[in-house]
Amino acid sequence: MDIRQLKYFLAVIKEGQITAAAKTLHISQPPLSHQIKLLEDELNVQLFERGSRNIKLTHAGNILRIRAEQIINLIESTSKELKDLGDGLHGTLNIGTVASLGATILPQHIHTFNQKYPNINFRIFEGDSFKVMKLLNDNIVEIGILRTPFNSSIYEYMLQPGNISSDPMIAVGNSKWSWEDIKDLNSISLLNIKDTPLIIHQRYEKRILDSCRRFGFKPNIFCTSDDIRSMLTWACNGLGVAIVPKSTICLVKTRDLKFKEINDPLLETKVALIWLKSHYLSTIAHHFIDNFKSYNEWYNY
Incomplete structure (x- = not known):
């Protein structure tokens, strides 16, 4: 097994x-087919399911892909x-970001x-x-941009000042949701x-x-998700x-969505720039971090 074969x-996976x-x-x-066959013979596994028009990985093939x-x-x-x-004036910087920040902050x-x-791409x-965080841990990206919380024992990080990046939680519903009880409130409680x-x-x-426990009740959780766009669509x-x-x-x-801020400082999040502790950072990454630090006076921790 060599780099060329990998x-x-x-490439076969990408093109299908x-x-x-x-x-x-x-x-x-x-x-190309011969090299794939040599790879399978050396590893004594089948990497692709045969017979289908498009490439389909076997379990072994998926492990090797990773x-x-x-x-x-x-x-x-x-x-x-x-x-x-x-001096890090040329090259490419790999950045991992949550989708919402990739569309707003980044x-x-x-x-x-x-x-x-x-000249930096x-x-x-x-x-x-x-x-x-997995991309960071696997050394695929050098810089991550996400919201708190995260494990600060693993990552160095910078936060913006509270008045810039402190982001309160909001309750979002469609226009048909009952807003009568809270329509006159500037912000609401979880209650x-x-x-x-x-x-x-x-x-x-x-x-x-x-x-919710602090307020003495158990919330009625209809769904948990890992995608905010989907959550907002469901609410809509x-x-x-x-x-x-x-x-x-x-x-x-x-226009079908309405929202109210939730008045609870413990639910507020902050935007953070993070990178692995005690890990090599390219000169380009250092430049990028310095640029963040100077922009809106990000705080280093």
Whole structure:
């Protein structure tokens, strides 16, 4: 097994067909099929299910896919480290971000950074907070952008000042939801929605449950999700009331949603820039962190 075979293997997965992968790799189909067969023989496993028109991975193939991606990224990262001995004015920075921040916070920082370092490119990986932290732990990205909470014993991080990035939770429902009891309130308590079917993000589930316990009740949780856009869509369809950070309301464009801020400081979240402790950071990553630190006076911890 060598790096070339792993790259061939990943190309086949990406393209979905041997023929398409061969074309992308600028080789003919028989040599590519032969290399995949050699890889299977060496590992004594079947990587793809035969007979289907499109490529379908076996369980062994899926395991190798994960490892192959990690190996290729580690090799590229190592090569980058060894070459990164200059001032970090050229190259590519891999960033992991939750989708909502990739659409709101990140673009303005990319813009200001690009003005200083126009020859640096970006690879952006989007996912939920758990995926972003896994990308960091697997050395696929150097920088992660997400919301609190996270394990601060593993990551170095920076937060914006509270008056800039403190993000209260809101209760979001469609226009048909009963707003009569709270329509005159500037903000509400969790008690105001204690009997309402709730749609909550699994990342904030513990905080919400703890806050409800402080008020002496068990919430009526209709659904937990790891995607805020889906949560807002469900709320728009009248399936329940979503509890989400206020800044995410812009992710779904509709007039059918209304919201009220939840007056509970313990539910507030902050935007954080994080990276692994005691881990190599490229010069480019250091530049990017410095740019964040200077922009809106981010606080380093």
